[in-house]
Amino acid sequence: MEHSLSSRQIQQWRMAIYIIFALPGFAMATWVSRTPAIRDTLGATIAEMGWIIFGLAVGSIIGLLSASHLIASRGGRFVMMTGLAVSSAGLGIVAMSGVWLTDGITVFLGLAVFGFGNGICDVAMNVEGTAVERAAQKSLLTGFHAAYSLGTLVGAVAGSAAIQAGLSVVVHLSFAAVVVVLCAVYVYRFVPAGTGQERAADSGEPPMTARERMAVWKEPRTILIGIVVLGMSFAEGSANDWLPLAIVDGYQVSPAMGSFAFGLFVAAMTIGRAAGGRLLDRFGRVIVLRASALSAIAGLLIVISGQSFTAAAIGVVLWGLGSAFGFPVGLSAAGDDPRGVAARVGAVSTAGYAASLVGPPILGVVGDSIGLLRALIIVLIGVVVAGLLSHATRPIGARAKDTNFKA
Structure with a gap:
């Protein structure tokens, strides 16, 4: 169409x-x-x-x-x-x-x-x-x-x-x-x-049945992309819910400074996403995802170390830049095959939002025992796993043949 x-x-x-x-x-x-x-x-x-x-x-x-x-x-x-x-x-x-x-x-x-x-x-x-x-x-x-x-x-x-x-x-x-x-x-x-409407004319194949749409949850590639999105969405969601409080409690600064740190995170993530299209077209999904994971890992390590607020602010920027790509790139990869695109994008979206909705409360429970900064180690582990599995987002089908969608 x-x-x-x-x-x-x-x-x-x-x-x-x-x-x-x-x-x-x-x-x-x-x-x-x-x-x-x-x-x-x-x-x-x-x-x-x-x-x-x-x-x-x-x-x-x-x-x-x-x-x-x-x-x-x-x-x-x-x-x-x-x-x-x-x-x-x-x-x-x-x-x-x-x-x-x-x-x-x-x-x-x-x-x-x-x-x-x-x-x-x-x-x-x-x-x-x-x-x-x-x-x-x-x-x-x-x-x-x-x-x-x-x-x-x-x-x-x-x-x-x-x-x-x-x-x-x-x-x-x-x-x-x-x-x-x-x-x-x-x-x-x-x-x-x-x-996204399932019609036989779109791909020369019969439209997916409801059972086939549910079966995409078992596809190895979709599962791996879902894990990538889950890990990176957890990094984004945990910052949205806990970053100001983690900075205030961990660095003994005012609430205004905590809000400032969160503003840095949102600004960095927005800038990263605004520039993301050109980076993806030039370097491809896998390289961009691995670089973003490394950025988030470095940022989280700096924030968790608790050295100073200035250092933490730099870490927050790296964390925000690293969190910018996982969700949209994962969804783009899930949409490579026009047949079943709604089912796959829906499955990956659910994984991402489950991480954003369920992950932060878990972080709060753990943080109540060991402190929010140390609890961020859980987020760090999720980002590491996402980075290691980023190869799953390589283009397939028509996109794999298109030079505008590099691996």
Whole structure:
């Protein structure tokens, strides 16, 4: 399908996917920015908020597991737009907590709806991203994920401004939900229909059955790519959840300095992803992944050593640069074969998000016993394993023959 598009149509498609990647990041940062106000409205303890937020994880996992079947039957565009609409509805439900909720049950359900929409949209937009790569004959997924990071940054800044302006939770979250829906409606026309949809005409083979889609979880290459993504996503997720606190407790600095360190991490990761396409086209997936793993390993070792805050800041930058490539490169590799692309991208996405959702709480339990800096050794081990298995991302099929997708 993508081969029949003009260069202008491909460019419009590409820009639309950049916007679609940014929208979930914007929505997620909007929710995170108002968690303190929602907690105060509910009168919830930290433990109770933990269970309420668990609704987000539940919805996300259900969405990730459902996405490949939805994409195979309805196509990526339909699932992306549905996901953005559903996540906006979930954000709207959560917004109501600022008006009339007296307990966390509806917030839990709203977050589950929000997470489900994000989950199916995430897989669909990555499937769409691999299709744009094939059409444009360029490595683009790292850039798309940079757009997600940029959307997160915009959402965080907008959240801070909304709080400073005294906007209520209901107004802020409702406005954000409307923005997401309007942007989705605008870019809809630039996205071709049917990407990822299983049809016999796409490959000359019959479309995958539901059993075959589930069987991709047993494929050796998919399993290895999933482990690579799991290890590198754990490195990213652990920083998102624990880096500020690890810096504050480990180096005895102020919370502001901890936030500054986290800002360095996000900036380094965003810059790495923005430059990732050119690096991948020049050096190939395996070399870039091995270099990024070495960067993350060096950064983690510096941070764990606890020598000084200045040294730790350098380590955080290396850690952020190293964490930039694993997830998008793994998803790109999972999408090499057009037949079953939704199932494989869904499986790898699930591995990555499982690491991001489940790994950090485990790190917190271990860190409670031995300290967060020492607990980061678990993250270090995951990155080492990911680096050792990076050869699994070598292109296969048509991409292996294409000089624009080096091994």
